[in-house]
Amino acid sequence: MEQRDDECGRRRTRRRPEWRTAVVALVVAGVVAVGCSDDDTRTNGDGRVRAELGSVTSVVEELRPSVVAVAFAVGDQQGAGSGVIVREDGVIVTNAHVVGPAVAAAQSAGTGAAEVEVLMADGTRMVATVEAVDIVTDLAVLRVDRRDLPAAVLADSFPEVGELAVAIGNPLGFDNTVTAGIISGLQRSLPDELTGGSQALVDLIQTDAAISPGNSGGALVNADAEVVGITVAYVPPAFGAVSLGFAIPAPTVSAVVESLLEDGRVDHVYLGVQVVALTPQVADRFDMAVRRGVVVIEAESGAPAAAAGVRSGDVITEVGEVAVEDVGDLLTQLRRFAPGDTVQLIVQRNGQQLGLEAELAARPID
Numbered sequence: 001m002e003q004r005d006d007e008c009g010r011r012r013t014r015r016r017p018e019w020r021t022a023v024v025a026l027v028v029a030g031v032v033a034v035g036c037s038d039d040d041t042r043t044n045g046d047g048r049v050r051a052e053l054g055s056v057t058s059v060v061e062e063l064r065p066s067v068v069a070v071a072f073a074v075g076d077q078q079g080a081g082s083g084v085i086v087r088e089d090g091v092i093v094t095n096a097h098v099v100g101p102a103v104a105a106a107q108s109a110g111t112g113a114a115e116v117e118v119l120m121a122d123g124t125r126m127v128a129t130v131e132a133v134d135i136v137t138d139l140a141v142l143r144v145d146r147r148d149l150p151a152a153v154l155a156d157s158f159p160e161v162g163e164l165a166v167a168i169g170n171p172l173g174f175d176n177t178v179t180a181g182i183i184s185g186l187q188r189s190l191p192d193e194l195t196g197g198s199q200a201l202v203d204l205i206q207t208d209a210a211i212s213p214g215n216s217g218g219a220l221v222n223a224d225a226e227v228v229g230i231t232v233a234y235v236p237p238a239f240g241a242v243s244l245g246f247a248i249p250a251p252t253v254s255a256v257v258e259s260l261l262e263d264g265r266v267d268h269v270y271l272g273v274q275v276v277a278l279t280p281q282v283a284d285r286f287d288m289a290v291r292r293g294v295v296v297i298e299a300e301s302g303a304p305a306a307a308a309g310v311r312s313g314d315v316i317t318e319v320g321e322v323a324v325e326d327v328g329d330l331l332t333q334l335r336r337f338a339p340g341d342t343v344q345l346i347v348q349r350n351g352q353q354l355g356l357e358a359e360l361a362a363r364p365i366d
Contacts, residue, residue, distance in 0.1 A: 060178050066151060067168045081098030086154060095217040095230070127144070128144045141257055155250040158251065159186075159205065159222055166221045167221075182207065216232060226250070268363040270303065274300075278315055290317060293317040294324055296314045307358070314354075316345055319343060319344075337360055
């Protein structure tokens with residue numbers, strides 16, 4: 001598996017002292033229970049159900065032409081996912097992990113930009129070039145040689161919890177599959193062990209609209225036929241989950257796509273720490289004075305955090321005057337800053353609270 005730094009600069013290639021291994025083991029041992037609701041929209045009457053179904057039908061009619069299937073074959077390896085047309089002049093957005101193997105193969109062979117196949121809703125097959133990817137947000141920009149594509153409208157704000165959510169994509173090769181549900185939550189975070197990669201995802205939209213392998217890169221749409229998110233992940237039943245799907249918010253997608261098209265990259269801030277969430281078990285075992293925050297496993301030498309005075313064993317409890325309770329909070333808060341910005345950190349060390357200032361750097365390019 002390729003190893004990368006995220007905004008926190010986490011690396012997994014170095015051996016940890018015993019206390020660090022103990023902290024990580026205690027964190028990984030935690031189990032999150034997910035419950036189910038017995039609510040049913042039909043209790044509000046068949047009229048409401050018919051209205052909701054009618055809304056879904058109209059949304060699908062408008063958005064389906066803007067959703068494509070993405071596929072590639074590299075040697076014996078094949079991959080597939082979904083994509084959304086976001087500009088009439090041939091620009092399509094998908095997930096970086098959908099096209100990742102094709103990009104890696106092209107880089108290894110020195111053949112230039114990777115190419116994948118795109119299947120339009122009308123059955124047209126086209127070759128798409130992977131113009132740029134951003135692994136931090138798990139987004140990629142593709143381009144096809146067309147100037148008359150039916151572009152989707154990306155919402156310019158976050159949806160509200162409880163509103164209609166329609167997922168359109170190509171799960172398991174079933175083209176133009178539609179599922180419907182609601183927006184279940186906002187500002188969700190997924191650790192890397194649930195994303196299947198080396199990159200945690202933050203600031204996500206949660207939905208109970210069914211999402212399966214192959215939906216990645218597809219559209220999550222509201223009742224106004226606006227794309228509110230690009231579907232990116234789901235928690236499988238093996239984790240005890242039911243209908244836990246996630247999407248990258250449209251405002252994030254718009255900003256990343258613009259940056260990738262203009263500069264070929266997105267500048268993300270870099271703090272340079274490897275951290276895990278502080279759990280009650282960790283706090284008790286190491287007799288810590290605080291019960292929330294993130295424990296610094298390693299402050300990378302020469303990185304902004306180390307330069308600011310952050311040490312291994314510190315507990316970061318605030319970033320930029322905003323409380324931090326887990327790794328997702330830390331990543332989310334860091335994304336509100338730009339490289340070169342100075343951010344205030346509140347850390348707990350040996351029972352004392354310290355205020356430190358770190359000048360954030362640009363995330364190193366892999």
